[in-house]
Amino acid sequence: MRTHTPRRLLGALAVASALALTATACGSGESDGGDSGPKDVKAALEKGGKVTVWAWEPTLKKVAADFEKKYPKVDIDLVNAGTGDKQYTALQNAVSAGSGAPDVAQLEYYALGQFAIGKSVEDLSAYGAQKHATSFTLGPWSAVYRDKAIYALPMDSGPMAFFYNKKVFDKHGIKVPTTWDEYVDAARALHRADPEVFITNDTGDAGATTSLIWQAGGRPYKTDGTHVKVDFGDEGSKKYTSTWQKLLDDKLVAPISSWSDAWYKGLADGSIATLSIGAWMPANFTSGVPSASGDWRVAPLPQWKKGAKVSAENGGSALAIPKAAKNKELAYAFTEFATTGAGASTRVAEGAFPATRTDLESKAFLDTEFPYFGGQKANRVFAESARNVGPNWTYLPYQTYANSIFNDTVGKAYVSSTKLADGLDTWQKASVKYGNDQGFTVNE
Template sequence: MKTPTPTPTPTKTPNTLRRRALTGAAIAATAALTLAGCSGGSGADSGAGADEGGSITVWSWEPTLDQVVADFEEEYPNVEVDLVNVGTGPDHYTALQNAIAAGDGVPDVAQLEYFALPQFRLADSISDLTEFGADELDGTYTAGPWSSVQSDGGVYGLPMDSGPMAMFYNEEVFDRLGVDVPTTWDDYLEAARELHAADPDVYIANDNGDPGLTTSALWQAGSTPYSVDGTSVSIDFSQEGTTRYVDLWQQLIDEELLAPISLWTDEWYQGLGDGTIATLNYGAWMPANFSSAVEAGSGAWRVAPTPQWQEGETNTAENGGSALSVPEASENKQLAYDFIEYANAGDGVQSRIENGAFPATVADLESDEFLNIEFEYFGGQKANEIFAESAANVVDGWSYLPFQAYSNSIFGDTAGQAYVGGATLQEGLDDWAEASASYAEEQGFTVD
């Protein structure tokens, strides 16, 4: 089988304040890269561990790692960690892919979003960490993130965070306009109509087409559009859960109830701050972005469970999240593993929580200390209680394509057309499926 090539994606991640989609030319250029013979570190010695000392390079955009690095170096004074931010999303993955292809400058640790990890795994570009005992951490993490780093019995990263979904809503806007906060998706549609009718400048949400939000919505609706069995894949956007989501979202689009504002733009932050955007169904990592970039909304916003398709249900999904992996080309694998275990399973977890991260570790999610944190931004609300409950109620059975990063990069040209009147949402999803399937076949996958 032709080795699938990791491809950048424009979707968003925790603590990332802005992302830009690649142009078609950039995507094509990246997709043209080959991985043949690129995992030059394969078979290299693992090197010394933290106790012996040494130096490693870590590529990550996650700001909470700054303190983790300082603490790690203090505990292991013979260790030097070079933390490098080569960019977020597309910039990060392009730089990593180029380093791997060149066989030069590959970091010892790399941050990979869960949906992107499988492509690097298929290309044999990241290491199986079971040789360092990563499999013994089974039970440490919540089910979704833990399953995301596993493949064929191997463990290819340690979860850094998770993104169980919740609904962030501007309580002041709902109170001012006399609209009830929705608990079901039918309520959500009705609230969208009432809010916009009461104040034409207010929209229930913004959405001009985003693959991460779409896949999370399908996941929460019980859809399983992607099936992967080795080198065989299938893509099916005709399931009941998909139809349920499409029918409702199409009404929001047709009735112009969604603000045509792109995520992670100045206009988006302004809309969150001035009440133009009334809700945001997003991952539990979002509070750090609210606090740092939407100061005008402090005290106005609250957190509630994600709306349900049936009253009384508690189904949720993941939205975002990353792991730290060890590239196969690293010559300091033991030290690299010691660092990611410290950051994602050891003392570094608490440090990251204190700096605004949402963990994937079960013990922290269940601790009274974590659950009782009062968020000043959300009016003193104990929002972690809602996030933790969401993490426990993520719907089982979801999987991403082994080339999801590429698939996400073509969303705008396919499914995204529904938001500009070029197609219905169902037609757009079908086009997305067809384009993704064509790419799969070009890469040597069998498409059922």
């Protein structure tokens, strides 16, 4: 999902804490049986109290009501403090001020690292979170677990899939591409058949770019405490830039920003024929593009190597407990309830895409028919994608800042003669400089 974050967001966090953090400071992940053990959670529930939750995800409303019904002494105050970067700014301001932080905060996976390395969120290992290590799919769990510490519990996930307009494909005799080379061929054939039709849209999106590099096997980011490496010269990154550059050179990509009115119109009228995006997208089709119901279908992502089955994550978020939380035991109880077991199933029933293996593998989930996609059992495609997410992906500990300058660097390739590879190189250099300026040790 697309997020633009102000540069001021990371300043106080990185300057105050980056130099102080070492590779082992993230915690051992072992509970010492002290004051914040699992038994204290049970005692806190019996005592009751108020838990303030900052989140924009709508399905949490039903989860909060269910939690209060189960634990009548607990009051859940669900607050929408803004979506994505707006909430992160508010949270960082509260952390810096030393007051006003919530007990639970929703954080997208790419943003979690900045709060973890700044020691602004709790290591949930001490609350018994390690028992959930096998409860979640690989992508989301890898995003919250590092250096034996668990900084959040996954709330949802975004395994990628290929959404295509079957009506448009059938009209022009285009086969669904199974490789990215076939995708380029399909893009050319579509645009040749109808110059008003584009294979997709793109004006420069950090999340989409890094997700496709992830799928291609690229691992441009490596982090060990405050030691960071940024390298978009790896083979996976080159695969992506080489393919996407062909699309840009031949003007096969609609110069339309995602989530704009023009984007929704393009999805509705078929002038934007495909999307490679996270499995959370169906709800957006249903609500934002109702007139195209029945036109679209879902398929696995095209592959970089014929016959392969590799995917990546795009989007998704988790629930974390700020260090400044007032009711940490109750906060953990709600976090656990909302992300595992009954709470997770409730959210799936309300339209969220699960991060839990149990929900992903349930017959009811897999057999769900989507009227919007012509009755297709699309969850089967999404579940397979979740199983095939490439391992060992990491984000920068200041990814929010890096994403905020994407359009100023890589974005130039979409509006000028700048090559995509050169744009990535500029983004890399800017990310390295910023990290070093903030006290990290960053190499290329």
